[in-house]
Amino acid sequence: MRWEELDQQPCSLARTLAVVGDRWTLLVLRDCFLGIRRFDEFEKRLGITRHVLADRLKKLVDHGVLIRVPYQQRPLREEYRLTERGLDLHGVILALVSWGDRHMADERGAPVRHVHKGCGQVMRPLISCSECGEQVSARDIRVEPGEGWGDRVEEVLPQVR
Missing domain, CATH: 1.10.10.10 (Winged helix-like DNA-binding domain superfamily/Winged helix DNA-binding domain)
Structure with missing residues (x-):
């Protein structure tokens, strides 16, 4: 590619x-x-x-x-x-920052804090299911072909046959 x-x-x-x-x-x-x-x-x-x-x-x-x-x-x-x-990219940027805070920060910790205006607390982004609200991680999600994949699904989803 x-x-x-x-x-x-x-x-x-x-x-x-x-x-x-x-x-x-x-x-x-x-x-x-x-x-x-x-x-x-x-x-x-x-x-x-x-x-x-x-x-x-x-x-x-x-x-x-x-x-x-x-x-x-x-x-x-x-x-x-x-x-x-x-603005819809904010979650993506916040997720990358959060990953960097966790895996790339030095001994002083994260360089900036993200404070939720609603409650005033320092927050970290979470991914949750849009249907049930439960927090999810990579191990909780199954990937299946959708309508937009067309005929080339094996190229992107090799486990699907």
């Missing part, structure tokens, strides 16, 4: 990685969730080249994850804001 062909795969993960699956894009998204909106702020915080940053922002806009909103008319200047599609 070639990187440029990920969006053609009958796999939601591969299609998602085609949009957000590189380090710079994930860091841009992290900064979006931290309230960064302007090109020069991204550039300064990330230490990324203008060309790479422009490419990643364009891709996120093209895929409806971000929208450009003018904040100044003369000269025209725009900032980047998360769309509903972009």
Whole structure:
């Protein structure tokens, strides 16, 4: 499978990685969730080249994850804001951060805390079943082919025959 062909795969993960699956894009998204909106702020915080940053922002806009909103008319200047599609990535980013907090933090612990506004407590993300509400992990889930797999199910789900 070639990187440029990920969006053609009958796999939601591969299609998602085609949009957000590189380090710079994930860091841009992290900064979006931290309230960064302007090109020069991204550039300064990330230490990324203008060309790479422009490419990643364009891709996120093209895929409806971000929208450009003018904040100044003369000269025209725009900032980047998360769309509903972009906001839906929060759980993904939070899950990656949580994994990093658990497996990559040094002896001082997690670099940031995520506090639930509703109860005021430091929280960690949990995955639960949408039907019964029970917390689930990898061992609790069976993967089956869905309507979108088509004829190539063995390529993605080798145990299904």
